[in-house]
Amino acid sequence: MDHMWDGFYTGQMRLSRFNAQILTNKAYTMTYTGTPPKNMRYHLRSDVGTKGITIKVPYPNAGAYSVKTKDAAGVMKIIDLLPIDDATKKPRLIDSATATCGVNRFVGIENYLEFFITPGCIILVIPRDAILTSVRMQWTAAEFFAAGGATTFAQRMASVLGIDPSRVKVVSVYEGTVNIVTQILDDPNTQVVKTDNTVTSQETVKSELAALSATLVAVVSKADSTALGAPVLEIQAAVSSNVVTNAVAVTT
Secondary structure (H helix, E strand, O other): OOOOEEOOEEOOOOOOOOOOOOOOOOEEEOOOOOOOOOOEEEEOOOOOOOOOEEEEEEOOOOOOEEEEEEOOOOOEEEOOEOOEEOOOOEEOOOOOOOOOOOOEEEEOOOOEEEEEEOOOOEEEEEEOOEEEEEEEEOOOHHHHHHOOHHHHHHHHHHHHHOOOHHHEEEEEEEOOOOEEEEEEEOOOOOOOEOOOOOEOHHHHHHHHHHHHHHHHHHHHOOOOOOOOOOOEEEEEEEEEOOOOEEEEEEEO
């Protein structure tokens, strides 16, 4: 227990731990009685010979999250999201028979994160700064996938923004006219040196994402723009940051 108090609240000097006995080789949904914590650590203690489990964590609103686990050298690394499956129009399902620890997917609109954890593995789930976008285009879903689908769309969006395509993640595609929900992730290597010689990488990430968001809206809002492959009917972009959230919505 944490016996240090800051007024009404505990000082939170100790890491809270919540233990449960569960069966392996199954899938579970992790629900919280309140808002899910921003930072969570998951550890599966089990016989090494058994398989892992799949955990689904619903979130109350849109966001971007990183799943980290240790690589062969023991360094914590971000595990990329699974790509979109053309058939389901959602991120590819986790195959528990072949999945390794940390394999994960985030389903937009429904806003849940799903990941696989194996015995002895430790997974960190932390929020990540990103531009959350929803683009409605004058296309059907069939036309979208026939033109290269999520991979080509991510490359086009990256070209518009002048960034690496690996930073653009399509997390959902749904019909009406086709709507593509994406996360444009921060560049963890982005830093700036201020006039007093201090480095403020977090502030720089926020400002870079805000600039990218403005660029994206400006480019695709042009009446003759087909930079993303087809005319854009509507775009919504929100910069989600641990420092500040700045939302921009534009309809063309």
